[in-house]
Amino acid sequence: MQDSRSGCPISLTLEVLGDRWSLIVIRDIMFGNRRHFRELLGQSQERIASNVLADRLKRLVAVGLLSRRDDPTHRQKAVYSLTEPAIQLVPLLAQMGAWGRRHRPVTPELSIRAELLEQGGPVLWEAFMAELRSVHLGTPSPARSVLAELRAAYDAAVTGAEYNRTSSTTALTGVGRPVKTGPSPSAS
Amino acid sequence: MQDSRSGCPISLTLEVLGDRWSLIVIRDIMFGNRRHFRELLGQSQERIASNVLADRLKRLVAVGLLSRRDDPTHRQKAVYSLTEPAIQLVPLLAQMGAWGRRHRPVTPELSIRAELLEQGGPVLWEAFMAELRSVHLGTPSPARSVLAELRAAYDAAVTGAEYNRTSSTTALTGVGRPVKTGPSPSAS
DNA sequence: TGCAACCGCTTGCAATTTGCAATCGGTTGT
DNA sequence: ACAACCGATTGCAAATTGCAAGCGGTTGCA
Secondary structure: OOOOOOOOHHHHHHHHHOOOOHHHHHHHHHOOOOOOHHHHHHOOOOOOOHHHHHHHHHHHHHOOOEEEEEOOOOOOOEEEEEOHHHHOOHHHHHHHHHHHHHHOOOOHHHHHHHHHHHHHHHHHHHHHHHHHHHHHOOOOOOOOOHHHHHHHHHHHHHOOOOOOOOOOOHHHHOOOOOOOOOOOOOOO | OOOOOOOOHHHHHHHHHOOOOHHHHHHHHHOOOOOOHHHHHHOOOOOOOHHHHHHHHHHHHHOOOEEEEEOOOOOOOEEEEEOHHHHOOHHHHHHHHHHHHHHOOOOHHHHHHHHHHHHHHHHHHHHHHHHHHHHHHOOOOOOOOHHHHHHHHHHHHHOOOOOOOOOOOHHHHOOOOOOOOOOOOOOO
8 A cells, every 4th residue: 555656557556456455345335335434344244344444445535436425414424435436446346256256266145246247248337337326426317227127137037036126226236135045945 | 365254256356366466466477478486576667575476476376376387498497377267367457457547647658558458348358368378378379369450450540650560469468679659769 | 617697485674554352532312 | 311323543463565685506608
């Protein structure tokens, strides 16, 4: 985490994102829609330490990947939002997920987002980015959620049901119930 | 750099690549064709420390992203090669470069690779990966270098000359002369 | 045969960063 | 009044990084 020693795009990107936690934080805000300190602290699989989280939030705000504003409904709450540059990390995160899915010992249920993003390709990435813009930048919502359609189509194509179909964004944002992978165990 | 705390593809990828140096090393092997310890040590912009380089090489070999073999021409020389998983990082590196180019203060001449990779898209990535396979895995060479054609076409399209057109791979691998961006200064 | 240059890599050490647990002062809902 | 919760901070130990020097061995050349 120090200053630039090269004008190389990869090196400069690494300077901002090249640590264990920054992209985890962005992932949780982006896909998990976690907007508050304590949500980010407690509800992710990886259990980031609070001082490290505080430091990363500060740094990510400083470099312009996140913005911080006060929560109007709670005087001492802070809300963290993605900025446009962070939203444009979607393709990068999609590639990371795709690579990890192929080459690392991933858990199937935690791979759903990556799989979806990979299947959907750039078209779905753009749709997702549009939704992120509306959530995080207050951009007027897209006329209708392309994401929902792609999601439903993919659901239908890949399996005759199997997991909960709540709202279209649920699987990507992870705000809904955990995914069910099988029928009720009572009917043995 | 420790063990897995989540089966999430992004998190698991970060566990392997989420540090300041690993991707720099891979970048230099991949694009700069630096295959020996001392080449990696001395010839990159970022000046990695030798103990850190030794550690990263060890780790990258351990996780299967690099392979190490003795150099037949020099008894005590080691040659590092990309493995297939590392070669499949090309799309990820392309996205990193593309993002950095847009959102970080890059140097124009160091952005050429990123620009090329971005312009060429997945088709060029595949061509490049095929070339990497032939160099690093000993795969029979592609019938002819698609890369060369795309490069030449892009050269012609984007500018009426302006930089040296040596071999097709030169600009990507960086093994040739540094890129010239203007006419000879003698004709003022 | 001598010798300087080079080979991958290690060592010692200081500085920085991380992980962990406890806790801060303030706010909120009941 | 009070417990639960808010975004952070503190102190401290452990791990990682950066820096400089140097290791034992190999190579090419005079």
